[in-house]
Amino acid sequence: MTSEIRQFLFESLTVMKYSTADMDDDTVLGPAGADLESLALAELSLRVEDHFGVRFEEDEAEMFAAMTVGEFCAEVARRVQTASAT
Amino acid sequence: MSRGVAVTGIGLVSPVGTVVEEVFDAVCAGRSALVRPPEGHALHGVVDVAAIGPAIDPESVIPPKDARVVDRSIVMAVRAAEDALADAAIEVGRDVDPYRVAIVLSGVGGLETLARQAVERSTRGRLGISPFMLPGVLPNMAAARVAIKFGVRGYTSSSGTACAAGGQSIGEAVRILRSGEADVVVCGCTEAPLFPTFADAFGNALALARGWADPTAASRPFDRRRNGFVLGEGAGVLVLERAEFARARGATVHAQVLGWGATSDGYHPTTPRPDGSSAAESMRLALRDAGLSTADIGYLNAHGTGTKAGDAAETMAIRGVYGDDMPPVSSTKGVTGHMLGASGVVEASIAIMALRKGVLPPTHNLDDPDPACDLDHVRGEPRTTDVAAVMSNSFGFGGHNVSVILGRAGG
Structure with missing residues (x-):
């Protein structure tokens, strides 16, 4: 599941004109790494919500800035599993 | 402080050209820009005739990440502003204090972006709305994008007076310069109305020319057979300066307001x-x-x-x-x-x-x-x-x- 999420994440970032060539699981999503600004993080969370059927709260997108790619994918995977279990 | 206002830069994006000499030659020679919207254009089959501006790759004027989400009205405005500033040979920060540069850049805003998002909202719900919609739609965003691109830090505004907004932007620029609040004003207007919702609004209001077999005959001001206007798109930006400021920096002056x-x-x-x-x-x-x-x-x-x-x-x-x-x-x-x-x-x-x-x-x-x-x-x-x-x-x-x-x- 996590690899599927990572693939979707990279495809989304490519559509959003972010280079994923140098990204890996340790890359931070926000300014310290991939440099996604607030609206880009909000778009990314919407894309994930739409594709995987999970829901983020409004203030969570800001927290993604400090997450690495690996942490983000794990968090999405956890929510997908929680959603499918309920 | 004198009331003199110099025009030192002109930047145009129009259906008949992007260089003022080219535009002037076209209107003198009657080289019409009016066409039946071709297949593939948003107005194909929607209106009889339109005046379509040149294609501009958004990434040629705005960084790629942002270019993906800006309205065409903003792309045209930034291109026109870039050309006007180049024509004036003025670099903000080098030739003028960024806080002494103002922008009055008007237009109705990114209504095509709004129309597309309204469709997305009705079909996909909340998830269809882009977080980038507002910077694509708000009518001040052309001015904001120009300020961001060229490092302008002074007074910035946008007039919402419909088809008078371009003239009004020039007038407001004159007022700002005469007051001494700025040395340079980047002023103008940008409009990208060539999409079905907006075109139908004018059409249903019976404002558009109609029924002309030859599209180039459709716009005929003051003629007995005129029956409406032809919707077009474009942007125009002027660089205006306090006359003393322009003189002091040795600028080439095109005209005075x-x-x-x-x-x-x-x-x-x-x-x-x-x-x-x-x-x-x-x-x-x-x-x-x-x-x-x-x-x-x-x-x-x-x-x-x-x-x-x-x-x-x-x-x-x-x-x-x-x-x-x-x-x-x-x-x-x-x-x-x-x-x-x-x-x-x-x-x-x-x-x-x-x-x-x-x-x-x-x-x-x-x-x-x-x-x-x-x-x-x-x-x-x-x-x-x-x-x-x-x-x-x-x-x-x-x-x-x-x-x-x-x-x-x-x-």
Whole structure:
């Protein structure tokens, strides 16, 4: 599941004109790494919500800035599993 | 502080070109931009005729991450501003304090982006709405993008006076410069209305020209057979400077803005006041502001969109102001179509070229002047004559009237 999420994440970032060539699981999503600004993080969370059927709260997108790619994918995977279990 | 205002930069994106000389040649030669929207264009099958601007790759003017989410109106504005600043040979920060540069850049905003998002919302719900929608839609974003790109830090605003907004932006720039609040103002207007929702709004209001087998015949200001305007897109940006500032930095001056005036009809949301009295007053205010008399105006670039009511009301207004001192008049929308608010800036630029060259462009398609539009029309061929001052009119839905007077650089 996590690899599927990572693939979707990279495809989304490519559509959003972010280079994923140098990204890996340790890359931070926000300014310290991939440099996604607030609206880009909000778009990314919407894309994930739409594709995987999970829901983020409004203030969570800001927290993604400090997450690495690996942490983000794990968090999405956890929510997908929680959603499918309920 | 003197009242002198110099035009030092011109940047245009229009259906007849992106260089002011090219645009002027087109309106003088009658090289029409009016076409039936081709297959693949958003207006194909929606309207009979439109004036389509040049394709611009958004990434050529805005960083790729942002270019993906900006409206075409913003792309055209940034391109025009870039060209105007290059024409003025002015670099913000190097040649002028960023806080001494203002921007007045107008237009209705990114309505196509809004229309597309409205469809997404109705089909996909909340998830269909992009977080980037607001920077794509808000009418101040053209000014904001120009400020961001060129590092402008001074006063910034955007006028919402429909088709008068371009002229009004020039007028507001003059006011700012005369007050001493800025040394340089980047002013203009941008409009990207060529999408079905907006086009149908004008069409259903019976404002658009219709039923012309030859699309180039559809825009015919002041002609007896005119039946509406042709919707167009474009952007126009001028760099205006305090005359002393321009002189001190050795700038090349294209023309001076001598005066301007603005009034409201206070009459009807879309129909102009039939006697043209408020439009006449805006012309009188401009003359007074410039310290000129009617006999000083050597050419008038009319708003002249090609609607029955609008052209007749403007004629009443012009006749009321000028009487026996009638200047030669033309509307260049017969060639360019109507770029809404952007028309005011493109036409002021055409008027500047008329000043510089001593050539007055004709009204294209004015084959049979309407007796209700009895003016000294320039038609058929351009008229060669020496002019020292010219007036450009812009009128907008809502009854907004703006007149701008330009004079020769050394006058």
